[in-house]
Amino acid sequence: MKPDSTRRYIIPAEATLNVIGGKWKTLILCHLYYGPKRTSELKKLTPEITQKMLTQQLRELEKDRVITRTVFNQVPPKVVYELSELGESLKPVIDEMCEWGERYIKGTL
Template identity: 85%
Template sequence: MYEYPVEATLEVIGGKWKTLILCHLTYGPKRTSELKKLIPEITQKMLTQQLRELEEDGVILRTVYNQVPPKVVYELSELGESLRPVIDVMCDWGERYIQGKLPERGDSGL
């Protein structure tokens, strides 16, 4: 299994694409095409693979509507919602990093 709990977290949300997908889903359900537009750098194959893995891990829900053409919507599951604070902290830290507002090495930031 896992030696450290953070390994389990990284197994589920690790990597560039899964985190971005989850970030976008925190704003509400999205269709595959919406996610592709929000993350233009990801290939369709990679998006599909990452969505499948997140669904298998129980982090997102996939709903297929019986219509023509088929409509598929992804949203955070209850387990996925429990990741919201983690994603929020990652976004906040990234914003501060981008703006250069993090303490320098050795600086306590106080």
């Protein structure tokens, strides 16, 4: 499935930012980089995010096909999020962002 063809981008980087931009989406993707997580795990790893915002960001990432949501039929329900195949293709982007940020923090740029 391709992205919404009605959306027009000025430059390609805008498409990337549209999907992964913002403080919370990037943090969520960084946590999922290391493997599947339940909602409660993501909340613990990102304590400053509200539950409402976490849910909203997860829905948007799922809508953009960057993550997958698996619901296990049990009581209580178990929901697990993980990077989709499309999300896996973002790993080099996340790696570069982390490396740049590390150099920036250390003042070695």
